[in-house]
Amino acid sequence: xxxxxxxxxxxxxxxxxxxxxxxxxxxxxxxxxxxxxxxxxxxxxxxxxxxxxxxxxxxxxxxxxxxxxxxxxxxxxxxxxxxxxxxxxxxxxxxxxxxxxxxxxxxxxxxxxxxxxxxxxxxxxxxxxxxxxxxxxxxxxxxxxxxxxxxxxxxxxxxxxxxxxxxxxxxxxxxxxxxxxxxxxxxxxxxxxxxxxxxxxxxxxxxxxxxxxxxxxxxxxxxxxxxxxxxxxxxxxxxxxxxxxxxxxxxxxxxxxxxxxxxx
Amino acid sequence: xxxxxxxxxxxxxxxxxxxxxxxxxxxxxxxxxxxxxxxxxxxxxxxxxxxxxxxxxxxxxxxxxxxxxxxxxxxxxxxxxxxxxxxxxxxxxxxxxxxxxxxxxxxxxxxxxxxxxxxxxxxxxxxxxxxxxxxxxxxxxxxxxxxxxxxx
Numbered sequence: 305x306x307x308x309x310x311x312x313x314x315x316x317x318x319x320x321x322x323x324x325x326x327x328x329x330x331x332x333x334x335x336x337x338x339x340x341x342x343x344x345x346x347x348x349x350x351x352x353x354x355x356x357x358x359x360x361x362x363x364x365x366x367x368x369x370x371x372x373x374x375x376x377x378x379x380x381x382x383x384x385x386x387x388x389x390x391x392x393x394x395x396x397x398x399x400x401x402x403x404x405x406x407x408x409x410x411x412x413x414x415x416x417x418x419x420x421x422x423x424x425x426x427x428x429x430x431x432x433x434x435x436x437x438x439x440x441x442x443x444x445x446x447x448x449x450x451x452x453x454x455x456x457x458x459x460x461x462x463x464x465x466x467x468x469x470x471x472x473x474x475x476x477x478x479x480x481x482x483x484x485x486x487x488x489x490x491x492x493x494x495x496x497x498x499x500x501x502x503x504x505x506x507x508x509x510x511x512x513x514x515x516x517x518x519x520x521x522x523x524x525x526x527x528x529x530x531x532x533x534x535x536x537x538x539x540x541x542x543x544x545x546x547x548x549x550x551x552x553x554x555x556x557x558x559x560x561x562x563x564x565x566x567x568x
Numbered sequence: 569x570x571x572x573x574x575x576x577x578x579x580x581x582x583x584x585x586x587x588x589x590x591x592x593x594x595x596x597x598x599x600x601x602x603x604x605x606x607x608x609x610x611x612x613x614x615x616x617x618x619x620x621x622x623x624x625x626x627x628x629x630x631x632x633x634x635x636x637x638x639x640x641x642x643x644x645x646x647x648x649x650x651x652x653x654x655x656x657x658x659x660x661x662x663x664x665x666x667x668x669x670x671x672x673x674x675x676x677x678x679x680x681x682x683x684x685x686x687x688x689x690x691x692x693x694x695x696x697x698x699x700x701x702x703x704x705x706x707x708x709x710x711x712x713x714x715x716x717x718x719x720x
Binding site: 455458461464497 | 596598599600601614616617618632634
């Protein structure tokens with residue numbers, strides 16, 4: 305039986321879908337079978353981010369209502385051996401699926417896949433309840449903004465109420481320079497409030513915008529910091545101990561020199 | 569409505585007979601979570617921003633208090649709020665409402681908030697059963713009416 309993990313955040317636009325696509329691709333690149341489930345019915349995006357939009361025939365709602373078999377709705381990503389997508393419906397809304405149906409689909413997927421990754425919609429209503437219904441573990445994504453951290457805190461409370469204990473935290477879009485200048489919440493500030501284990505930190509990176517628009521997960525990009533951050537997150541999900549990387553590796557040379565001699 | 573500055577009505581969500589009982593909350597209260605209790609409340613964890621505690625008696629937070637707390641919600645002016653890290657969004661005791669001054673630096677030690685001369689004041693909490701602490705700083709009294717006027 306595979307692991308069923310939901311990726312959630314409360315707030316919209318913090319990077320749930322991007323993270324789901326990259327973690328799914330990352331797991332596949334490491335040789336695992338991964339199924340991505342887009343639970344954002346009515347606002348489906350995961351297929352677009354993965355560049356698989358034009359291959360959708362059946363979707364999650366069709367499976368839930370018995371219009372097709374689960375296998376028929378699964379889209380195989382030919383670039384990543386082992387990666388499959390169960391797309392959301394675009395013409396329905398969140399009420400088209402019930403939590404029990406979602407749970408049943410996830411369980412069925414976990415029989416065949418090593419990892420089932422659920423991309424949760426923003427908000428804490430029906431869509432959220434559907435997405436977490438089938439999950440055994442949770443990854444909470446936040447950005448270093450007070451509002452995103454507040455929503456993450458709310459969501460962690462709701463996850464605990466849904467028996468999803470000890471969620472793991474991913475901090476997205478961190479700008480090390482702004483943190484150093486004291487203009488952005490730092491990692492410690494966020495952990496201090498949320499009090500959960502950190503799974504990874506992804507720096508703000510223009511590459512993500514480019515790769516996401518192209519439908520090409522950034523995790524393949526060997527040279528980008530965000531790609532490396534996602535590769536590290538994938539390895540940590542697999543249980544490998546990977547230290548947090550130096551987010552200012554490509555930073556100013558003199559600054560690094562100053563830091564090396566203890567002046568930074 | 570003729571209310572004195574900084575006044576707030578008793579919280580109607582604190583229901584039940586007022587007894588001198590204490591409830592123990594053995595977890596962190598996260599945003600959106602709340603406790604309303606007719607008695608004293610002890611939280612063994614943090615009260616995060618967006619969380620709310622209201623009690624007719626004292627409120628003690630064995631952790632960081634960053635949310636909103638109302639002690640003496642039935643009108644008890646002698647009620648106190650004690651926290652290891654007292655950094656509330658807003659603090660209410662009986663009918664008084666206050667908020668920390670802008671740019672307040674955390675004290676780095678347990679503190680107690682109580683009503684002194686009609687104002688919620690904060691002092692170091694020296695523990696050992698002692699309820700009195702030296703008043704270190706006063707919170708800014710929060711004028712509900714003035715605040716709502718400024719929004720118009």
